[in-house]
Structures are given as C-alpha cells and as structure tokens.
Amino acid sequence: MCADAPPTQPSASLYIHVPFCRAKCGYCAFFSEPLRPGALDAYLPLLLDEIGLWAARLGRLFVPTVFFGGGTPSLLPPEALARIMDALRSRFDLAPDAEISMEANPESASPDFLRAARAQGVNRLSLGVQSFRDEELALLGRPHTARQAWEAATRARGAGFANLGLDLIWGLPAQRESQWLESLRRAVELAPEHLSCYGLTLEPGTPLGDDPEARNQLPPERELARMYIHTGELLEDAGYLQYEISNYARLGHACRHNQACWEGRDYLGLGPAATSTLGPCRWTNPEDLRAWAELVRAQRIGLHQRETLSPEIRAQERLMLALRTAKGLDLAEYRSLSGQNLLTRHKAIIQALRQKELIRIHQGRLRLTRTGMLVSNSIIRALGFD
C-alpha cells in the first residue's frame, strides 16, 4: 500500500526531465514544448524546489545514476546545469562512481555546453542523431543535418566524453534496408561506446503519425525484420553487445541508469511528465508546465497519478522489462514475486516458442532469441497476461 506518509528509500536513480526543444520533431510523442524566451528561467527555480522538497521528505538518498532526459537537456545554459548539479550534490549522496547521463541534440551541443557538462561531472552523453541521411532527417522534422550530427559527436570527444552514445531510428517511411545500414555504418565509424537503434513508431496525434502517406510508405514487415536482424549482426561484428531489444554497447558500457529501471530498482523522476517508482508506489508528474509548477508550489509532490502497484502488477512488469533484455527473466525471482511457476503455467506456449527458437531457457533464465525479440510484444503478451 502507498501510505499517506511518504515512502522512504535508501537508494534511487534520478531522472530529470528538461521539457524544452528547439522545435517539435514530426514523430515526437514525448512531453516537450518549443523553447520560448523566459521558459528556462521559470523552470529552473521550480526544479530546484522540487529537488529540495524530495530531499526534505526522503533524507539523503543514495543516488547511483542520474539521467537528464527530455526534451533537449543540451538547451540548458551552463549556469543552470551547474545549479542543478550543485543542488543534487548538496541534497543527495551521489555515488562516487555515479553514472551521470545526458541526452543532447546535435544543433545545441555547443563546445561551451559540452565542456560545461563535463566540468559538472556528466560522464555519459547520448546524442540524438537519428539518421546520417539529410532527407531522412528532414522527413523526421529534425532541426539538424547529418553533418551537424557528425560534428557534434566529434566535439563531444574533444570535450572529453569517453562514454558516448548515439541514438538512431530505423524503419522510416520509404526507407530501404540499404539506406538504414548506411546510417548505421556511419554511426559505427564514430566508434561510440553505445548505440540505441529504435524502430520508428508512428504515434497518433503527431504530424507524421497523422500523415496517411507516411503510414502507407512504412517498410513492409519483411523489410523491417531484415533491418532488425541485420542491425544486430552488423553491430555484433563491430564489437557491440546487444543488451536490450534496441540497445547495444561495448563491453562495460551498457547504460546503468536504464538497466536499473529495467531491473525494477527505484527511481525518482523530477520535472514535468517525469514518472517515479519507489517500492510499490508510482506517480507521474503532470504533462503540463503550469500544472507541474502548481504541484511543486503547493508542495504536493508525489501525489499526481499516484498508484500502488499490486504484487501481480509488479511481477507482470518485471516479466515485461526482463524479457526485453539480453539477460532475460530470472524464473526463480519471478516465482517469488508472483507466486507462480511460469514454466508450468504456460507450458504449451513455452514449448511452442522453444520449438520455433523464439526463446531459450538456460541456467534458470528465460530469454528471447534475436528472432524472438522481433516479435517480443506478442511473446510478452502471451506469457505475461492471461
């Protein structure tokens, strides 16, 4: 049960949502607004207040990872970032080896910003490249060119980022496999430590999602399947390990923050639209700057969209997240969470999935094969929901 008294947790990862972008990309369903004059000046004191309120409530939380996401965190002026990092360090116990990640966009990852981020202890940069083909970037409504993306990655290295991730999107309208692999090879040439390769999802309510022509031009299933399988093969040959459906990293460079969330550990989200999960309690800040500001000013943090996760829901989530990872699901842990033996509960389905080589069971863990990952949603539905 989520008691009225606040939850107390000794340790949690921190997520900070920076909800501003230069312009809205055509496929974006995240909460972000075009940056208007004065918006950051209004946002920053509220974020600092929110940090202070949580520190007063939780005490000195031990923080193994911090993740600045957005939106576009690279729009933060260096002095704003310094004030946020000062607040985090003075209010919480950041682990000495804390992973501090920041998402950045090529057009705003200026040398000054990158140097300031490094100086503030940001030690992992995740650059939103999406494609190395200008016509694809234009189709996605990205506010940068392929050349700018390349230069931003080079600048990040120059600023001292030894842990660099590039984010790419595949499966775009009218995209052929060879075009996707061309972008992927360009990304590999930059030798990043980490690559996230997301299949495009056209969300209703976004310009691309509501464009029937874009929908009609999406690559056919077989082409998408080839893109996915060949992505994994190309990256494996280049020395990257797949550790989640869409994520690949050189040994020792998997994103610790995301891993913690996927492993069901606690995280505290700050800023509008940020979700938190502490123990069985989950809440999500309003997806609206004014409503979030009111909530912080009224000191009603942690109350918006608050729910208590039942043991069944927690077990279901654990299964869903674990099956997306290369480690897979620990069957004994699942049994203790859910009180159910997955192998006997879904005996026939599991047998069929094994025969089709979509899953493997080894040393007490159930994992999806790469082909299984292609149809992960159906497998997770079949195993996680009755």
Ligand code: SF4
């Ligand atoms: S930069 Fe990212 S968050 Fe901002 S609009 Fe584009 S996709 Fe959305």
